[in-house]
């Protein structure tokens with residue numbers, strides 16, 4: 001089935017470093033794209049299931065009759081489709097606790113890292129934007145996400161160690177290109193949890209100076225500031241658009257959504 005606009009744009013939200021804002025970015029960028037009347041699917045491929053919980057779907061993560069790991073291994077897209085759930089004005093393919101064992105099972109499969117890509121090819125035609133929340137790792141699950149999307153948005157926290165995560169991601173992408181001839185590009189690097197303090201400003205300066213523009217555009221103009229309501233919204237299982245429509249972070253996500261719309265059509 002072809003979606004109503006006839007195209008689909010899949011984007012991984014990835015950074016091997018933990019806690020930088022991958023899940024928060026996925027949910028709220030997704031909500032911003034949905035606000036622009038796009039059909040949006042958020043895919044939680046992190047065994048932690050934080051996106052699933054942050055969309056109020058923790059029950060699905062725990063359900064015994066949703067063996068997502070087995071469904072991905074079998075390529076059972078019909079069953080997976082049955083668990084795609086409408087949330088607010090977008091859709092979510094939830095994670096399931098069985099993903100915890102999927103890493104071990106994929107590594108012994110032939111071309112295990114391409115299983116998710118195959119599954120998504122059967123799902124994404126129904127949606128204009130598919131955003132995949134990646135686990136904080138350099139492993140076969142994270143590789144699966146990179147290969148399935150082919151395009152990556154990298155949230156970075158404005159702190160001193162942030163450059164390490166980007167370097168690890170760049171090295172992994174290069175290896176996937178070299179070994180599997182994969183086509184993967186970093187579309188954007190988005191500073192998150194930015195504050196007005198001197199550390200934030202210095203780190204953003206360092207990131208600029210590190211020539212990150214070679215692999216992806218550093219979007220300091222769309223940076224997301226540190227806002228406690230973003231953490232509270234996650235706890236409530238809501239996007240910030242739904243939790244606090246007056247939060248100023250919404251404007252940043254809208255601008256980021258404009259950028260994604262622009263690159264998706266170029």
Ligand SMILES: Nc1ncnc2c1ncn2[C@@H]1O[C@H](COP(=O)(O)OP(=O)(O)OP(=O)(O)O)[C@@H](O)[C@H]1O
Nearest residue numbers: 018019020021022023024136193225226227230231
């Ligand atoms: N801009 C922000 N302002 C305030 N809190 C934020 C912001 N972005 C994320 N957080 C909070 O920081 C924590 C980590 O964010 P998040 O879970 O999105 O990161 P992550 O990269 O997905 O983590 P993991 O690597 O574990 O998957 C969460 O408690 C989240 O609510």
Ligand SMILES: [Mg+2]
Nearest residue numbers: 022023046050
């Ligand atoms: Mg996360």
